[in-house]
Amino acid sequence: MINNNVNSRFWVVKIYTKFNTYISNLILISLILFSCNSEIKNTDKKDNSNILNKNHIIEKEKNLIEDFDVFFERYRRDSVFQKERTNDVLLFFSYPDEENLKVSKHTKEDFDFFDYTEDDLAYNKESNAYKVKLEVETDSIIYYRLGIDNGIHMFEVYKVVKNDKWYLTAIHDYSH
Incomplete structure (x- = not known):
C-alpha cells in the first residue's frame, strides 16, 4: 500500500508539474503575443501619424502657392x-x-x-x-x-x- 501510495503521489506531482508548465507556457505565450500585438498597434499609430504629418505638409505647401x-x-x-x-x-x-x-x-x-x-x-x-x-x-x-x-x-x-x-x-x- 505504501508503494501504491507513493506511486500515486508521484503521478499527482508529475501531473501538477506538467499542468504548471502548461500554464506557465500559456502565460508566457500570451505575454509574447500581447507584446507583439501592442508593438504592431504602436507601429500603426506611428505610421498613421507620419501619413497625417505628410498630408499636413502637402496641404500646407498647396496653401502656400497663390490661388x-x-x-x-x-x-x-x-x-x-x-x-x-x-x-x-x-x-x-x-x-x-x-x-x-x-x-x-x-x-x-x-x-x-x-x-x-x-x-x-x-x-x-x-x-x-x-x-x-x-x-x-x-x-x-x-x-x-x-x-x-x-x-x-x-x-x-x-x-x-x-x-x-x-x-x-x-x-x-x-x-x-
Missing part, C-alpha cells in the same frame, strides 16, 4: 499689379512668316497694360470674335484666345516663379 483665380482676377484689372507680376524677361513666340518661328525676349517694360475686360464678351463681337479658355498643365496655366472663324490664335503662359506667386512668363501669338 490662380484670385491672382488672375486682380491681374486682369490692375495695371500696376500686372507690371509687378509679369516676369522680368518675357518670351514672345510668333510666326512672322509661314515657316519660321521667331522667339524674342522682352522686358516687362516693353509691354503696356493688357486689357482683359473685352475677353468676357469677345465671342459676341461682329468681327474678330474669339473664345477664351484656361488650360491647367503640370507646371503652368495657359490662357487661350482662340478665334471664331478668323485667324486669332494666342495664348499666355503663367507659372509659379518667385515666392510661390504666379507670373506671366510667355506670350505665343500664332495668329494669321
